[in-house]
Amino acid sequence: MRQTLRVRVSGLLDVPLEDLAARGVKALLLDLDNTLCDPRGDLLPAEALSFCARMEELGLRGYVLSNGPRGRAERLAAQLGLPCTSRARKPLRGAYRRALGELGLTTEAVAAVGDQFLTDALGAIGMGMALVLVEPRFARDKPLVKLARPVDRVLRRLIPQVPQPRKSG
Numbered sequence: 001m002r003q004t005l006r007v008r009v010s011g012l013l014d015v016p017l018e019d020l021a022a023r024g025v026k027a028l029l030l031d032l033d034n035t036l037c038d039p040r041g042d043l044l045p046a047e048a049l050s051f052c053a054r055m056e057e058l059g060l061r062g063y064v065l066s067n068g069p070r071g072r073a074e075r076l077a078a079q080l081g082l083p084c085t086s087r088a089r090k091p092l093r094g095a096y097r098r099a100l101g102e103l104g105l106t107t108e109a110v111a112a113v114g115d116q117f118l119t120d121a122l123g124a125i126g127m128g129m130a131l132v133l134v135e136p137r138f139a140r141d142k143p144l145v146k147l148a149r150p151v152d153r154v155l156r157r158l159i160p161q162v163p164q165p166r167k168s169g
């Protein structure tokens with residue numbers, strides 16, 4: 001059996017979507033803040049839009065799984081045309097199970113994409129899921145996340161970095 005893919009990449013556009021699809025992944029659980037967008041902003045950057053377009057081209061579905069408050073997460077997910085669970089309480093398993101249920105998929109067919117070790121990576125590992133950890137995109141963390149960042153920066157090194165040249169366009 002193939003080993004579950006768990007890698008760290010520098011940005012959203014370095015997420016190895018083709019590789020994930022080739023491994024039988026059908027859907028991605030996407031973190032919102034600092035992965036897809038600025039935690040203090042209400043706009044989706046072009047990068048997030050092109051990422052989702054590439055995902056779609058490869059036949060991968062997306063699902064926004066955010067620890068952020070209700071309302072904003074749903075609004076941003078809707079802009080991407082994606083289902084969403086907010087206040088997910090990652091790394092706890094409840095919201096992951098709910099997302100899998102809604103997607104009608106098992107853990108083997110799903111990969112998590114996020115920027116924080118303590119929530120996104122621990123959650124995915126706890127669920128036995130593939131994981132792609134991205135570098136936090138905007139560095140404008142909310143207070144609690146900011147507090148956890150130094151620990152996160154050390155722990156994230158446990159996930160092997162995949163050096164991949166960024167694709168343009």
Ligand SMILES: [Mg+2]
Pocket residue numbers: 031032033034035114115116
């Ligand atoms: Mg995040």
